[in-house]
Amino acid sequence: MTETITDRPVDTLGTRTEVTRWLADFEKALTARDIDAAATLFVEDCYWRDLVAFTWNIVTVEGIEGVRDLLAQTLDRTLPSGFAVAEELGEAAADTESWIKFDTSVGRGLGHLRLRDGKAWTLLTTLNELKGHEEPKRDRRPKGIEHGAVPNRQTWLEQRRREAEELGHATQPYVVVVGGGQGGIALGARLRQLGVPTIIVDRNPRAGDSWRKRYKSLTLHDPVWYDHLPYIDFPPNWPVFSPKDKIADWLEMYTRVMELNYWSSTECRRASYDEAAKEWTVVIQREGVEMTLRPKQLVLATGMSGKPSLPKIDGMDVFKGDQHHSSEHPGPDAYSGKKAVVIGSNNSAHDICAALWEVGADVTMVQRSSTHVSRSDSLMEMALGALYSESAVASGMTTQKADMTFASIPYRILHLFQIPVYDAIRERDADFYARLEKAGFMLDFGDDNSGLFMKYLRRGSGYYIDVGASDLVANGDIKLESGVDVVRLTEDAVVLSNGKTLPADLIVYATGYGSMNGWAADLISPEVAAKVGKCWGLGSGTAKDPGPWEGELRNMWKPTQQEALWFHGGNLHQSRHYSLYLALQLKARMEGIPTPVYGLQEVHHLS
């Protein structure tokens, strides 16, 4: 014992003891079911974020009353124990922080603790695996062959083929995932590892088509270290920003080698839930043939962006050129030398404008409201670099630790961490922003200057990650009409609210997407969509993110007001990390493990 202590430098010794003491005190209070004692271990303005471990929900409680309430409702059945420093996750980022681990009655948890004056300021608890249902990986990996002599042995291929033939026909999947993009695929991989029979249905012919079919200049705006799927990292030669066709090929490969039951060319037509039988009826059309699946759980993974929003504009029926939503835009090649009007000023609008300009189209961007712009290099260096970068990897940061670090900051105070980052970006790129504004571009940094990532969480829109288009806007190569709206279309032009008429061969509506529950309205019923309510957004009360405060993304990866209906989506980082918690929730239900939900969210907005 003495040796262990003297081995450590003096400055971490104090904190170590503080963390260890806090964990011991917390465990003692919880074991004694002494909620009063537990509550005294938190500072007044504390946050406890729980991902499934205590709450069978994704929820953040705030303040001592929040902690008391969570414990009062969950302690007796969670039976937490074994709180300890998670040495296997390495050192935490600061002296007053620590990775932690613990057990519950049914699983093993990991988490993170930030102390202030010896008390918990932020606590993250996550369920990492279910006891008795650990994933068959590393030292639990399958052997691949049953040694010995086995009469009428079935090979791996024969077993795999039989499963694929029977599932959905002779046997029913426990889960149907609608949508086979990155979200559906990542979740499908986790469920496969947990032994949850799952079918992913996707209307496209090939896995990866959700990327492959988009405009040809598209690349991921997030860097590779942020984008790994579960289980298989991108190789070290993978580009920083994946071109869309390359990520599409990767997803297709991944789907294959992870042995997902991925039904391509399959459209989900309608679904209804039988509350008595606790079962969905899901009608699909697979390669033209209608059939019915009867899963216990239904996951909509049709894209966090939801359904394309197409504005209603007078004259859309008389315009004789091409017009389509950005999600349908094929790329610039057919429009060389043509006049294009792109309505919108977020990521897709910028990408499409730049690609059209590159082939020699005459391009005008119609900016209807202000937009945040961050230069990609600045974001990489100043916002993501500490967790997701080559240098982070070189200094021992793993994807798991980065994801957990990210998750450890409560949404309520996340903007406070973000504002200084964007202040610094604004200063660093002052000339860039000045040029952009001089060209008439309406720029913002979010209602509270917290920048891009908060906009993503709050509203999923309102920004452009600059990879080159902003210079074209600044120097006038991409013409800009800002602070205007479209009044009407003629046969060959767009008429704006400032009185200008823009001749057009092509109109692209880069006008965004609705809430994911729009898919539920289409597939299930408007009633169920209304019962579930809006997806995404934190309830921050900022633009397009109406309150009340929710504290977590609405309806994402957690129970909704509709039993057995789940929403999964987000960027590759979110699809990777949160698919774990959704998969564990589904697995627990399949195994009949009690999953009483603490803090099921109320519905305040329909869409």
Place this chain on the structure above:
Amino acid sequence: MTETITDRPVDTLGTRTEVTRWLADFEKALTARDIDAAATLFVEDCYWRDLVAFTWNIVTVEGIEGVRDLLAQTLDRTLPSGFAVAEELGEAAADTESWIKFDTSVGRGLGHLRLRDGKAWTLLTTLNELKGHEEPKRDRRPKGIEHGAVPNRQTWLEQRRREAEELGHATQPYVVVVGGGQGGIALGARLRQLGVPTIIVDRNPRAGDSWRKRYKSLTLHDPVWYDHLPYIDFPPNWPVFSPKDKIADWLEMYTRVMELNYWSSTECRRASYDEAAKEWTVVIQREGVEMTLRPKQLVLATGMSGKPSLPKIDGMDVFKGDQHHSSEHPGPDAYSGKKAVVIGSNNSAHDICAALWEVGADVTMVQRSSTHVSRSDSLMEMALGALYSESAVASGMTTQKADMTFASIPYRILHLFQIPVYDAIRERDADFYARLEKAGFMLDFGDDNSGLFMKYLRRGSGYYIDVGASDLVANGDIKLESGVDVVRLTEDAVVLSNGKTLPADLIVYATGYGSMNGWAADLISPEVAAKVGKCWGLGSGTAKDPGPWEGELRNMWKPTQQEALWFHGGNLHQSRHYSLYLALQLKARMEGIPTPVYGLQEVHHLS
């Protein structure tokens, strides 16, 4: 400096200093071109194994005279410098060992040093990368998008398609690799990263078919940790022993995501080398159409096992049942209830016998000569576990370190490391071996009791890794005729040298493979095959590995007597590790870097 030293435990301090001092002395001697001084740093019975760094060859020199000779012929142009402990590879396995790094005039090297009494006993030097031609990975990875506005930009997909369309037509590959199994694929991936235009031709319709098309019960006999390809590790859920169709799918996906120019359904018909033009003419038939490729380098990666050896037996033309070489065996399904005779007693023979028995065939194995058998579990635990296992990974062993550790033991003394392992296996599995021998099985552990891996290196045959068939042999379920040969076939039976007649519906010739230079005879000419000579084998003078002593595997991954002709192959471990050195040799030649070969092997055997 003082702090650094006092930080280290005392026992490694001495060694550390010893290693550091040796490296400093070695560098000093080499810098002064003082071969006498350098030679005094080695013990009498020393070994220096060099993989390309000093010799542009794969060669081991022995004894002080060997060291002197190598230095005399390579020192002036190699200009080695910067010898240091390679801290980035971590701690070596023992106190008297160390990972080392160094520079040469053209590249950066890694290596390993074992001291005895302060002098070098074994020295491994390997070329790890060429200066100015580093692979675009990690912090050199491509960005994936050229930021900014680029008129007439080509997307990744467009560039990739154009390259695929032009290569072999408008442009010529620098390298053609014949054979797209694991070897050709691993090499192709390395060459792609090094920017060496390469086409891999394979006669099968799909990458992976070299596994996919083999007998259906086949799984890899090597465990997953031993089998990783370069750049992308198998995921943590991958089976210990890959079923053949699963590894086939992995190879196919790998080929795709690594963007290899893999020409499937393409047969190499003939090749000839123009000594004046320094160019090959390679005639291929691609999807039925004949065309000519003109690469500078030709790699035969058609399988280290070479061409199937089919015995010539009287009556093969009158036998009316099915008969085929093990490489053509489709699996057991058609032979349920039938009588099968399998000629041979190595891996394939055992696997095929067991699979036939499992479907209810009546199976006889004809053992013509003694065979080594090791139980898979024993091999995993006692022979491979320290380098290639889950526990090795958990304790920090990386694939690179494992491969380099393996490579650091000179072949001349490798059997001395192996004999105690197999002595222990023999003791551990004494009952198992007793039962086998009691059933009449002719068992051996190699001429010098060095077991399976030495047999693999020396002759590439003569063993079975038991995954269950041996029990069937021992208990008589698989009938055994041992110490006999086949005299002739009748219409429906096999007649043995012991006078017995075995009725047969099926005969499988599990009779092994010839030397890889047999492919050269077919594709190029018998003259070139003879000029190149036998591939594989160490020249140990043991059974089927005639001397003189070579010290390295003949013709593998290194220059041959035929300019611009190379052989690549081996198991997944070898394909992974040695493809690096072959790729660097090819890259250097493409870039016009001088590559004078030290110690080009002589030819002593034609096949």
